[in-house]
Amino acid sequence: xxxxxxxxxxxxxxxxxxxxxxxxxxxxxxxxxxxxxxxxxxxxxxxxxxxxxxxxxxxxxxxxxxxxxxxxxxxxxxxxxxxxxxxxxxxxxxxxxxxxxxxxxxxxxxxxxxxxxxxxxxxxxxxxxxxxxxxxxxxxxxxxxxxxxxxxxx
Numbered sequence: 001x002x003x004x005x006x007x008x009x010x011x012x013x014x015x016x017x018x019x020x021x022x023x024x025x026x027x028x029x030x031x032x033x034x035x036x037x038x039x040x041x042x043x044x045x046x047x048x049x050x051x052x053x054x055x056x057x058x059x060x061x062x063x064x065x066x067x068x069x070x071x072x073x074x075x076x077x078x079x080x081x082x083x084x085x086x087x088x089x090x091x092x093x094x095x096x097x098x099x100x101x102x103x104x105x106x107x108x109x110x111x112x113x114x115x116x117x118x119x120x121x122x123x124x125x126x127x128x129x130x131x132x133x134x135x136x137x138x139x140x141x142x143x144x145x146x147x148x149x150x151x152x153x154x
Contacts, residue, residue: 003122004146006102006115007077011035012138012145017084021051024086028065028078028101036076036103043069043103057090061133062123066102066116075115076103081132081141098123098132122148 011031018024029044046067050056056065078101085095100119104112122128128148135141 001111001114001118002146003077003118003148006075006118007079007142007145008035009139009142011077012079012142014081014083014136014138014141018082018086021086021088022048024080024082024099025051025065028080028099031078031080032076032101032103035078036072038069038072038076038103043067046103047101055089055091057088057094057096058120058123059090059092059094060124060126060129061085061090061094061097062129063088063090063096063099064102064116064119064123065099066104066112068106068112069103070106072103072105074105075111077101077115077119078103079141079145081136083136098129 025044025047029040032038032043033040046069047065050067057063080099082097085097088096102115131144
């Protein structure tokens with residue numbers, strides 16, 4: 001599995017700001033509807049339900065929200081780079097500006113766990129995070145994410 005397998009170029013955006021975590025989830029749900037044809041309301045509910053179990057801010061300005069979505073046939077990713085960091089309740093108490101969300105089928109299986117591990121490993125790379133923060137073009141952001149995985153796989 002590679003980042004490019006789960007992240008469509010249409011699912012990558014730069015966003016000026018999100019006023020709250022709830023607003024961010026709303027924006028992610030809208031992006032999921034545009035990029036993958038998912039029902040925005042169901043996606044929003046699933047993201048909020050999962051987040052209520054525990055914050056998905058993993059540190060270093062990164063959040064990895066994730067949820068299972070009924071009717072989804074494969075793992076799908078969404079990436080937002082926020083121009084203004086957002087308090088996300090991260091483990092290191094740092095605000096978040098890089099958000100990589102994963103949506104997975106609600107059927108049992110390990111694909112969503114593999115995808116979550118892949119994204120987590122990828123986003124731990126400090127050089128990668130710096131490159132993402134230095135770009136605001138969605139095409140460039142997608143290319144940075146896809147290339148990072150190619151380098152790690154080599």
